[in-house]
Amino acid sequence: MVSVKIDGKQATKLLNNLVEYTDGFIKETQAQESTIVNKLSKASVAGFYEYLDQLARVNPGMLHHVYEWGRVGDPQSRLYELKRTLTKRTATISADFLQSQIPSDTSDQVFYDKARVMEEGITVIVNEVNAEALFFEVDGVEYFRTGPIVIENPGGPDVRGSFVEQFEEFYNTYFDKIYLNAIRFYQYFMDAKPYEQNFGVAMRSNNANGVGRKTALSWIMNMPVGDINE
Numbered sequence: 001m002v003s004v005k006i007d008g009k010q011a012t013k014l015l016n017n018l019v020e021y022t023d024g025f026i027k028e029t030q031a032q033e034s035t036i037v038n039k040l041s042k043a044s045v046a047g048f049y050e051y052l053d054q055l056a057r058v059n060p061g062m063l064h065h066v067y068e069w070g071r072v073g074d075p076q077s078r079l080y081e082l083k084r085t086l087t088k089r090t091a092t093i094s095a096d097f098l099q100s101q102i103p104s105d106t107s108d109q110v111f112y113d114k115a116r117v118m119e120e121g122i123t124v125i126v127n128e129v130n131a132e133a134l135f136f137e138v139d140g141v142e143y144f145r146t147g148p149i150v151i152e153n154p155g156g157p158d159v160r161g162s163f164v165e166q167f168e169e170f171y172n173t174y175f176d177k178i179y180l181n182a183i184r185f186y187q188y189f190m191d192a193k194p195y196e197q198n199f200g201v202a203m204r205s206n207n208a209n210g211v212g213r214k215t216a217l218s219w220i221m222n223m224p225v226g227d228i229n230e
Contacts, residue, residue, distance in 0.1 A: 014203055021202035024212025025195060032220045034088050040185075041091035043225035045082045047179045048093075049075065055071050055166060062158040063166070065118035066097070069104040069219045078164065095167055118155030119163050194219040198218040 030070060056063035059072035064072045071077035079100055085092040097115040104111070111117075151159065194215060202211040 003181035017203050017208035020208035021199070021212040022208035025216045026215035028216035029220065032217065034086065035220055036223065037089060038086055038225060039225050041084045041093060043183075044091075044093060044171070044179075045084060046182065047175060047226060048082060048167070049078070051167060051170055051179075052163075053078075053173065059158075061156055062162045064161050065155045065159050066115045068100060068102045093171065095163070102121050114161075118159045119161065121155075123154075148149060169217050177179065179226070184228045185224055190226050217227075 021066050052063065052066075053073045053075055060072040067074060068077040068079065078087070079098045080095055080100060084098065097113075097119070099112040100110055100114040102111055107124045116122075157198060198211055198215045202208040203217075205211050
């Protein structure tokens with residue numbers, strides 16, 4: 001009688017390495033969830049700054065209040081800042097208005113709460129201070145007036161609520177549907193090549209799990225986030 005033994009040791013090692021490689025890749029991906037959220041939220045902040053600067057230059061009548069006087073769309077003259085609060089799987093982006101530091105061309109007084117007051121449409125009342133009358137200029141014509149001047153819609157008709165509207169538009173629509181598509185964010189994570197590229201190495205390795213973790217880490221750290229400063 002003829003017989004032969006088939007040793008499944010090598011095949012078993014390959015199968016075990018496949019499991020270990022996949023397990024390492026998955027676990028490292030899960031461990032880096034906070035890194036993904038951090039990078040993604042940082043990209044969103046950079047994207048919003050660029051988005052609003054460009055929009056303000058095109059529509060100064062709508063967004064001039066969130067920049068210093070005469071500097072609409074200038075990144076160095078923003079009167080707001082975005083802040084990120086991070087947890088493991090989520091990021092909260094909030095916006096705060098900053099106080100103005102520069103007076104307008106027609107005044108020697110700084111309108112400190114310019115951004116907030118105009119955004120909320122708060123009525124402004126101007127009174128004389130150590131003077132008998134108020135002096136102001138409209139379209140080159142000089143006026144003197146006694147008694148308070150009531151400005152019910154500071155900033156103009158297009159300003160009130162415009163920053164909040166654009167903030168919500170960006171985060172509810174633009175960032176996900178336009179910005180992330182433009183940088184091919186979702187396409188990147190749907191591509192199996194990063195997983196495949198070290199598959200052969202893992203099959204021959206004595207530490208397939210470690211190869212899987214290293215591969216996943218590299219994959220995540222190279223995710224596309226646009227033009228941000230790390």
